[in-house]
Amino acid sequence: xxxxxxxxxxxxxxxxxxxxxxxxxxxxxxxxxxxxxxxxxxxxxxxxxxxxxxxxxxxxxxxxxxxxxxxxxxxxxxxxxxxxxxxxxxxxxxxxxxxxxxxxxxxxxxxxxxxxxxxxxxxxxxxxxxxxxxxxxxxxxxxxxxxxxxxxxxxxxxxxxxxxxxxxxxxxxxxxxxxxxxxxx
Amino acid sequence: xxxxxxxxxxxxxxxxxxxxxxxxxxxxxxxxxxxxxxxxxxxxxxxxxxxxxxxxxxxxxxxxxxxxxxxxxxxxxxxxxxxxxxxxxxxxxxxxxxxxxxxxxxxxxxxxxxxxxxxxxxxxxxxxxxxxxxxxxxxxxxxxxxxxxxxxxxxxxxxxxxxxxxxxxxxxxxxxxxxxxxxxxxxxxxxxxxxxxxxxxxxxxxxxxxxxxxxxxxxxxxxxxxxxxxxxxxxxxxxxxxxxx
Numbered sequence: 085x086x087x088x089x090x091x092x093x094x095x096x097x098x099x100x101x102x103x104x105x106x107x108x109x110x111x112x113x114x115x116x117x118x119x120x121x122x123x124x125x126x127x128x129x130x131x132x133x134x135x136x137x138x139x140x141x142x143x144x145x146x147x148x149x150x151x152x153x154x155x156x157x158x159x160x161x162x163x164x165x166x167x168x169x170x171x172x173x174x175x176x177x178x179x180x181x182x183x184x185x186x187x188x189x190x191x192x193x194x195x196x197x198x199x200x201x202x203x204x205x206x207x208x209x210x211x212x213x214x215x216x217x218x219x220x221x222x223x224x225x226x227x228x229x230x231x232x233x234x235x236x237x238x239x240x241x242x243x244x245x246x247x248x249x250x251x252x253x254x255x256x257x258x259x260x261x262x263x264x265x266x267x268x269x
Numbered sequence: 270x271x272x273x274x275x276x277x278x279x280x281x282x283x284x285x286x287x288x289x290x291x292x293x294x295x296x297x298x299x300x301x302x303x304x305x306x307x308x309x310x311x312x313x314x315x316x317x318x319x320x321x322x323x324x325x326x327x328x329x330x331x332x333x334x335x336x337x338x339x340x341x342x343x344x345x346x347x348x349x350x351x352x353x354x355x356x357x358x359x360x361x362x363x364x365x366x367x368x369x370x371x372x373x374x375x376x377x378x379x380x381x382x383x384x385x386x387x388x389x390x391x392x393x394x395x396x397x398x399x400x401x402x403x404x405x406x407x408x409x410x411x412x413x414x415x416x417x418x419x420x421x422x423x424x425x426x427x428x429x430x431x432x433x434x435x436x437x438x439x440x441x442x443x444x445x446x447x448x449x450x451x452x453x454x455x456x457x458x459x460x461x462x463x464x465x466x467x468x469x470x471x472x473x474x475x476x477x478x479x480x481x482x483x484x485x486x487x488x489x490x491x492x493x494x495x496x497x498x499x500x501x502x503x504x505x506x507x508x509x510x511x512x513x514x
Contacts (some may be wrong), residue, residue: 133292133296134309209277
């Protein structure tokens, strides 16, 4: 979507045009779903996104005219995902689901043995990611799982850029240690 | 570390989200439903019609409190809750299906106006509105597993605060609505439950009233402000949830 088109939709949505808001959401839904899954796990991602989109609509009075819509919207999604995670407390699991290799590689189906190895490798990475403190995990997930820029990660998580950088570095170090079987924090 | 980052990026590209789910469409449907449940801002004719029906209902009411401006304050004080009048009478089931709480308000701004009153266990509210009735601010919690829906509104709880003497509120209660005197943090209040009842707001400046179907309702006043909490919860649950601040 061209920036001018988006700016027009944002203005119309701010004025109460639900159709314009629906168009905006359609443009950013995929990113929002991935973010919700990365921060809170795949299980509740769609519920998180739905609630966040409703809250964003009612939060339009707090949207600064002329600022970028996507980071503002994703920040609301991130807050919703983290609030829900906190509310769930210890009961909250962190589980990510991944597309099958066949779906991801357009028909090149792996052998059963290879599939098992790939699945196990993924499990290890996700388990190591789940074992990180939340402050590190969120940053690593945004930066590397979702490949957001440092700046966008900072906006979405409400962190200064320097904090994003330092947490990313610490998080990756801990992940590497965990995957080597020697995580000592 | 580079390997870990590369592995994460590869995994991220394969992050799987179920096909056929469209949370944006669901959110938009909820927003449209919310908008339908609100009486349009300028629709004073509809409000007048609602008030007329309520007025007709009041004629056959067993009057507990007369809503004339003069004796109103004294009677309300006699009841112990400034700004609240409770009138027992017939209920029109067509009335009150609309939440009409004013304009959306940033949550932080709205919460700051509640003078420390909070509801334990409900978490953060989902929406806030201001201006209906004049001077009032309302926080809305969406219905959930622990918070049953109030009469098809989508809301599980609505907490409204308004200046105790700044607005006149008549609550037209059906004959099957229970009215019980309670105390909330040492402040006088009333608990209304049972059958649905209707709420009439009169801003006192000649503007029309608003009516809506109410769930179980707790009203109380700390002398400066009057609070009104509506939900489908029982009295014990509500009284234990309210922290008067």
